[in-house]
Amino acid sequence: MFSIFNKQAASLFTEQDRLVISEAIANAERQTSGEVRVFVESKCKYVHAADRAAELFFQLQMDKTAARNGVLFYLAVKDHQLAVWGDQGIHEKLGSSFWQAQLEKIIAAFHKQNYTSGICASIQEIGMALQTHFPYQGDKDKNELSDQVVFGR
Numbered sequence: 001m002f003s004i005f006n007k008q009a010a011s012l013f014t015e016q017d018r019l020v021i022s023e024a025i026a027n028a029e030r031q032t033s034g035e036v037r038v039f040v041e042s043k044c045k046y047v048h049a050a051d052r053a054a055e056l057f058f059q060l061q062m063d064k065t066a067a068r069n070g071v072l073f074y075l076a077v078k079d080h081q082l083a084v085w086g087d088q089g090i091h092e093k094l095g096s097s098f099w100q101a102q103l104e105k106i107i108a109a110f111h112k113q114n115y116t117s118g119i120c121a122s123i124q125e126i127g128m129a130l131q132t133h134f135p136y137q138g139d140k141d142k143n144e145l146s147d148q149v150v151f152g153r
Contacts, residue, residue, distance in 0.1 A: 012040065012077055017116040018149045024120040025147040028127025033134045034069040034090060035145045036123055037062060041152030044076035049083035052076065056152075057085050065089075065144050069134045071126050073106075073119060082106060084122070093133040102126065 013021070025036045039056050046052045053074035057063060062070035068089030075082055084099050084106075091099075102122045109118025 012075075012115060013149065020116055021119055021123070021149050022147045024123045028123050028130070029147070031136050032069075032127060032130035033065075033067055033137050034071065034127070034130030035062065035065050036071045036073070036126060036130075036147075037145055037150060038073040038075075038119060038123075039150045039152060040075045040077065042076065042078045043153070044079040044081045049074055049076060049079075049081035050085065052081075053083035053085035057087070060145070060150070062145060063087055067134050069130060070145065071130070073122070082110075084126075090130060090133065094129055098129065 021038055025038070028034075028036055037060060039053075039060070044052045046055075053072055056074060057070070057072045060072070062072055065087065068087045070087045071090060072085045073082075074085065082103060084102050086094065086099060102125065105125075106118045106122050109115070109121065
């Protein structure tokens with residue numbers, strides 16, 4: 001959790017920020033069969049953001065990727081919560097310490113009010129990890145999930 005991040009979900013990212021994040025996702029996915037999504041909402045229904053991230057992961061059908069290598073960034077703006085949820089395939093390769101390091105880097109960027117760059121830097125690192133363990137499959141590979149930032153309530 002973090003204390004500086006307290007803006008409304010809808011106003012946190014400008015249209016340009018949303019495009020930059022979507023482009024970061026597309027760039028990260030170019031060299032991997034992995035999939036990345038970002039979900040932003042005002043409040044978290046649960047005490048732990050990871051529980052909400054897991055729920056959304058399945059609602060967004062991110063568990064349906066062929067290699068089980070989807071990653072979800074979850075932000076609850078008003079509740080000051082953040083989680084990064086990796087599917088079974090990528091989590092088995094990277095482990096909890098990798099995800100925790102990503103959270104710490106994002107939080108450090110958020111404390112400097114670098115919301116978009118913090119997320120994009122983590123997307124880039126996760127993209128490199130996905131590339132290592134789930135390289136691009138050429139014609140067999142397809143973009144299975146939208147690269148657009150998803151906004152909840």
